[in-house]
Amino acid sequence: MPDGMNINYDGLIPNNVDLNADQRVRKALETWHPGYIDWWKDMGPIGFQESLVYLRTAIGVDPKGWAKFDYVKMPEYKWGILLAPAVPDRKIPFGKHKGEPAWQEVPGEYRAMLRRLITVQGDTEPASVEQQRHLGATAPSLYDLRNLFQVNVEEGRHLWAMVYLLHKYFGTEGREEADELLQRRSGHADTPRMLGAFNEATPDWLSFFMFTYFTDRDGKMQLEALAQSGFDPLSRTCRFMLTEEAHHMFVGDSGVQRVVERTVEAMKTAGITDPYDIEAVRALGVVDLPTIQKKMNLHFSLTLDLFGNEVSTNAANAFNAGIKGRYREDKLEDDHSLLDATYPVLRCIDGKLVEEQVPALSALNLRLRNDYVQDAGTGVVRWNRVIEKAGFNFRLKLPHVAFYRHIGEFASIHTDPEGNILSDADWAAKKDEFLPNDADAAYITSLMVPVAEAGKYAGWIAAPKLGIDNKPGDFEYVQIVA
Ligand SMILES: [Fe+2]
Ligand SMILES: [Fe+2]
Secondary structure, three states: OOOOOOOEOOOOOOEOOOHHHOHHHHHHHHHHHHHHHHHHHHHOOOOOOOOEEEEEEEOOOOOOOOEEEEEEEHHHOOOOEOOOOOOOOOEOOOOOOOOOEOEOOOOHHHHHHHHHHHHHHHHHHHHHHHHOOOHHHHOOOHHHHHHHHHHHHHHHHHHHHHHHHHHHHOHHHHHHHHHHHOOOOOOOOOOOOOOHHHHOOOOOHHHHHHHHHHHHHHHHHHHHHHHOOOEHHHHHHHHHHHHHHHHHHHHHHHHHHHHHHHHHHHHHHHOOOOOOOHHHHHOOOOOOHHHHHHHHHHHHHHHHHHHOOOOOHHHHHHHHOOOOOOOOHHHOOOOOOOOOOEEEEEEEEOOEEEEEEEEHHHHHHHHHHHHHHHHHHHHHHHHHHHHHHOOOOOOOOOOOOOOOOOOOOOOOOEEOOOOOEEOHHHHHHHHHHHOOOHHHHHHHHHHOOOOOOOOOOOOOOOOOOOOHHHOOOOOOOEEOOO
16 A cells, blocks of 8 residues: 555554654653543533444545444544655645755744644634534434534544644644643633634524535635645645545535525425515525525625735745645646735725735735635535526625625725625614624524434425435434433
8 A cells, every 4th residue: 555545543543644653642642632532522512422423434545435434422433643645756836945855844944833823723623613512402404413523523633633743743832732722712701712713603503504614615725725835744634634624515515505495495385586575484484595695794704804814924924935835836837936926905095995916925815815715606606506496586695805804904994795885883784784683693593493303304404415425315314312
């Protein structure tokens, strides 16, 4: 087998990094392990820890058959450390070290920068598990419950992936960071998670689907950028994480689509023609399309904040250093150093949105965000096809990038979802039309009743077209043990 294809399942920590030959790291991870299990029990999914969940577990890193499915109790899930196979003679693909051999050890001058990037990425993984921990109690089906738990255990594994890098390559400081990753708490007043969107509540299942569609997709973009890294262990780690990440976005994409399907189906059956007749639609026990739009507005804008400032020296430095690349750097055709290039940035100048050319190196956060916006648009097209096919005159739309922002160029202004600047007074008056308000939240909460009978779905969401692992419609994805 090629390097990195063998997984050792014998020890406490399944891995393809030959932990047995690295007693120091192995011991460090085995010491970290009990704290992780305590964290999982304290902050992981509430309940269901004794239940048997039909989960996939990574058993290899071959793209053609890397996972197996079986019933597992979540605390017994095999959280392994898996790196994508090494690319022989890999070179640093961008920045000022472009063309030099990829680093197998941390370059001293970039140690702090790398540690920071790995810690921030690592922090998002347990954060999302914490945000989603209440959702098991209101799952609309066993299928959805299983998908939630699949996402949760894999975010746990992504934490392991980052913790491995910290322990292996960053000495005492790495160990301290790894410990702190288990101490911060999403939404905590004193010890919050590091990034804003990961301290927001995920109060209901529509939020969960929006989160996995929009926010896990930010994860994908960050992982794509780090997969290009000249620091080879980080690149290989992120490449394998991306394999799992695809399912998280599928859960969100298909989740929102199933909500839309159910809504338009119920409207059609009831003979409702006006999608804005919210009262009539809600009387059917489904989520009206304008509320779906509001949820999108919220999750999209919160996620855009994760890309940071449009113009950023940190981003320029990380690229220049060969640490964090662009989306699909290896597919781009330019000089991969960007020293002479410029890039257009939409800025807020004297109360107006104006496009300005800035040095491309300093605009890399924005560039990644632009790639994200394009990627995030693809699902919206699919959702709209469902609405169009049902014959309704309504289209979902990503809000303007300036809408409801808290970081970057637009943090100091208010706009409507079209990007028109609003006064503070206008914003205060109209905010409830753009973002979910208390009444919307109360209505959605009222729909969140659990359905735990195999093959049955809550009334506000359609059944999926296909089962997980080709299982039949009435498959018992979770064997619930109270
Ligand atoms: Fe993740
Ligand atoms: Fe994810």
